[in-house]
Structures are given as C-alpha cells and as structure tokens.
Amino acid sequence: MKAVHFGAGNIGRGFIGKVLHDNGYEVTFADVNAEIIDALNTDHEYTVHISEENGASYKISGVSGIHTANDTAKLAETVAEADIITTAVGVNILPIIARTLAPHLANRTTDRPLNIIACENAVLATDSLKAAVLAEVDEAALSNVGFPNSAVDRIVPIQKNDNILDVKVEPFYEWVIERGKWAGENKLEGVNYVEDLMPYIERKLFTVNTGHAAIAYYGKTLGYTTVSEAMDDEKVVAYLREVLGETTHYLTENYEFTEAQQKEYIEKIIARFKNPYLSDDLDRVGRGVLRKLGPNDRIIKPLVYLHENNMDHEALSKLVMYTLQFDNSEDPEQVEMNARIESAGTDGFLAQHSKLGSQLIEEIKSSI
Template identity: 45%
Template structure:
C-alpha cells in the first residue's frame, strides 16, 4: 500500500507518517520547503523521540519526499497512491484540493483502483473542506468517479508535537508526546481500514468536538493566559493557580455541553479531561506558549476551538465564564513575531475591541457574548 502525505512538518513525520510506516505503507511526503524535502530524500529515515518520564527512540525508515512545486513527481505519486493524507493547516486545504483535482482527473482515466483522502487537521470536518474544493465546479462525470472510487472520511487527530530544543542525530528527527489518538469515520473509508493505531468510529463528531474543546480550546487558553503572565512554556503556565483554575473550569463547562449535545458519558469525559490536563503538565515537551497561541485569527474564529464551545454552552444555557476568559486573553495576545496577532491588535486600535471581536469571531456587536468578552478583555488587560 502506498501513502502520500501532504505536509512533512512535525505532525506529518511524528504522527501520521509514523503510524503509516508502522502499518506497512510506503510513505512519500509532499512539502513546499525544499530543504525539508531534500533532507528526507538524503537520509531516507528519521527518529521519532517520545518524551515522557523517559525518552524512547524509534527509527522510521524508507521514506521519500517530493516538492509541491515538482508537478511531474507529485502527479506520479498521487496517481499510484492508495491513501492521501494531509497535515498542512486547514487554511491550505482549498489550494491543496485544487492541486489534487487536476491529478485526480488524470487518475480517473488511468487508474481504476480506489483510494481514500483524509485531512488530519485541527478543524472540524476538515476532509469535507478538502472534498468541497475538489468537487467545486466539476461536471457530473468527474463527480461520479469521485463518489465511486474515492473515500473522504473525516478524522480527529490528537498528538502534541512541539519544537523541542534538543540534540538530534538528524535534522529531520522529531520529538513527540507519548499520547496520540487518530479517529477515522468508518463508513466513508473505501480501502484503508487497517491503519495501526487509528480508531475507526461510526460517528465522528463527538470525538472531533471533544478534542477541539478539551485539548485545543484549553491549550489555547493556557497559552494566552500564560503569555499575559509572562510564562515561556505550557507546563509552567498550567502550574499557575489562576491559569489552572481557568483551564479546569473551561473543561468543566465544555464537558457538560458535550455530554448533553452528544449524550456522552460524563464520567468518561471527566477522565479524558484529567488526562488532558496531565498532558499539559509534561515538562519534557517544553511546549512554548508562542507556538500554541500562534495565529489567533484562526483560533478565535467562529468555527474553531474557543467560539464553538462558547456558542454551544450559550445555546444550552450553561455556564461559560472560563471559556470567555480564554477568548478575552486571545485578544490580548500581541506577540511581535505573529502577523495574525498584529492584525488583531491593529483592529482593536483602529476600531475598538467590540468591533474587532465581531470581525474575528462573527459575534455581532449587539450579541451579549460580545459584551462579555469585551468586559473580560478589559479586566485581564488591567489586572494581569
């Protein structure tokens, strides 16, 4: 079985590519960074270093890479693939879909074997986004081919892969935490139903939102509050009494909402919550608050990790004060090295906080949630 993975970064090498190689796939990475592509081809292998109470090293061998700019080589591997996966950021799915579209049209005429395409991104129903880009504007013949021969299962992925400053034997070695989870929509898979380490589930949305809220949402909250209190790493920030209280409170609010919406067992959700909080405390990861908080425009958007649980709690008439706190802190994330953070700060300076909240989150100025975020923003600004 042959797999092509778009995005040869830390998640690609340390999580998706790692599991695919362990499952026996021939793996070819695709990336726009020439130096990364060159190094993968030069060494043909890399080491995954698992960071917990001890270090565990595992070598991943026989990997290749092609440049996103090398269209002939890209076409060759995609035309022969059994599986295509991505971990390149949800913002890049549309352009990736447009790239794949042309190659899949050629494949429809030359290779009848089925394949699956799975987007492994921190976004709800990311594969659907990729699928929409491929289907957009196409004729019935191509759509029929896609429906018949290409599976588009959504997935939920969970593994923290920070940029740890540690000695590596090769520049493409990657450090990861010891926890991972990859949930895949079972009923949409055409052929790739045996990936080791992946869980095939009948209904994905509960797992997607559980991960988005309890991992991504709380993680961003810790990062934004940690930044305000001048911590460098997540494991330092979570030890702060105030930040830990907010993070646990965020979980409590989100757990109640998830249990009602998806009829999920609240005890199971609580156990998952405790596991996530303990993951944040892993000092071996040295996970910088800047990394976790980066691109606040996306993380504060209306369908992402902070606003989605807020809206759900509001709709269900549940408490949401700790979620509000995380969102407000995000609007105070003014890290100079982040262009998206600068964009938010420029918006606040030009238009005020309420208008900026509206522009970024989609919450109208007259929405009571907008006012609550603005109020907490001023409180944090003046007191932290």
C-alpha cells in the first residue's frame, strides 16, 4: 500500500506519517523544502521521539521524498499509484496542492479506492481541498475517490534535533475521520471513524485551541515567554479553567457531550499543557491573531453564542482584550491588526473583523 503526504514538516513526519507507516503504508513525502526531501531520499528513515520522561522512540523506515516543483514526473507516477493522499501544509496552501494534484488524479488508471484527506487545523478542510480540485478537473475523473474530512490533534513543540528528520511529539494524539465519505473498506488503525465530525472538530477547537490562546495571551500580559512558565502560575491555570468552563457550556449545549465527559477531556488537555517537555514559545503559540479573532474561530464563536443566550462569558470577553493587547511585532497579522485598530479604533475593528455588536463590544472593553 502506498501513501503520499503533502507537507514534510514536523506534523507530517511526526504524526500523520507515523500513523500511515504504522498501518503498513510506504510513505512518500511531497514538499518544496529541498533539504528535507534530499535527507529523506538519502536516509529513507527517521525517528519519532515521544516528549515525556523516559519517552519512547520509534523508527519510521521505508520513506522517501518528492520535490513538488522539481519532480513533477515522479509526483505524477506516485499519485497514480497511491492508495491514500494526505496533507498537513496549512489551509491557505490547499488551493496550490489542489492545482498540483488535479491533473495527476485525472490521469489515474487504477480503479483501486483512493482517499484524499486534508489534515489541517481548520473546519472541514477536505471539503475545501475537494472544491479546489473540482475547479481543475471534472468530477467524473474522480470515481472511487473519497474526500473525507478529518480532525487532528497532536502538539509538536519547538525543537532542534541533531538529525534534521527526527521529530519530538507529545504522547497524546487524536485523528478523527468522516466514516461516510471514506472510499473502500481498508480503514486505518489508530484512527477514530465517526458519522458526524463537527462535534470533534469544535471540541478540539474550543478546548485545545481556545485553551492555548488563553495561555498565550494572558501569560504574555504577565510577562511570561513560554507555555511552561505560564502554566507554573496558578493564576494562569485558574483563568484557563474559567475559559474552558465557558466553552464547555457551548459544547454541551450544541452537542451530546456531557458535563462529565467534557470535564474529563479538559483535565487531559490541561495535563498536556503542563507537560514541560512540550513547552512552546508564547509568541509562536499566539501568532495569527486575525485568524484567531475571526467570527467562526476559537474565541469569538463561543463568546457570541454565550452572549446571545445570556450565559456566562466574562473569561472569553477578557480573552478578546488580552488578544488585542498581545505584542508580537514579528507576526504579520499582529502588525495588520494594530494598523486596523489605529485606523478604525477597537470598536470598528471588532465590528468589522469579528462581526460583533456594540453591546458585546462594550462588555469586552470593560472586562479588564
């Protein structure tokens, strides 16, 4: 069985590539990073290290690489033979991947099932990838090709390894895939297949991602520089619990998760954040402020729901202010946000960008 994974970064090698390898796939990584691709084609293996005390190490062997810009003939051949194609490139890159994939998919000669899965930190990313592919090729050319959406969760800390290919990852991971859109019967082990993916997407988004944002933005106001430093402060942990208590109301109101189930999930997430082997830089965790203050993202969507339903939302209101005050001049989105606030004011920015009403904006401004 053969797999092609677009994106040979740490998530690709340390998470998706490892799961595919553990399922017996021969994994080919496609990327434009020549240094990584050359190393893959020289070594044909790397090691995944689990970031915990006495953490295990796993050898991932039989791998190779393709430079997507320079090795187009090899890419076409590999895509034609693939049983599964995955991505971990960032949702903004998916249209480029679609244009790369489309002509090769149209030329597939095998009738074996093929599944294409975007493993991105975004809602229904595979649907976006499929739409971009269909803009390039007729759907009739995609017979027996499945495009299941997925939700993925694994923390990969900032790291520097002696071997450029080796990766450190946390012990926990979750990969959830839409069962109904999967082509064929050959499912992956170590993956959870579900009929409805949205509960799992939003549970992760409004617990892991909202929690990470709370640590980054509040921790930075207290002068901390890393997640580990921030999580050593009980004020940060207490505030994190307040934020996740509010998002719990959203999740249990909209999905079938019980309070007890969500509490157990939160404790697992907090333990992950406290893992000193996973500590990350707060500037890195907090970058992308415009995306994170978007109307359907980790802070604003649950906040608006709770506000509209007269439920507690003070901690999330504070989180908006902490986000607005975040100071990272190396984040292009931070620079753009600051310019927009200078031009339109805080009220104008939150109304235009986050789509908030005046009453909620006033509550946010008076929250801290």
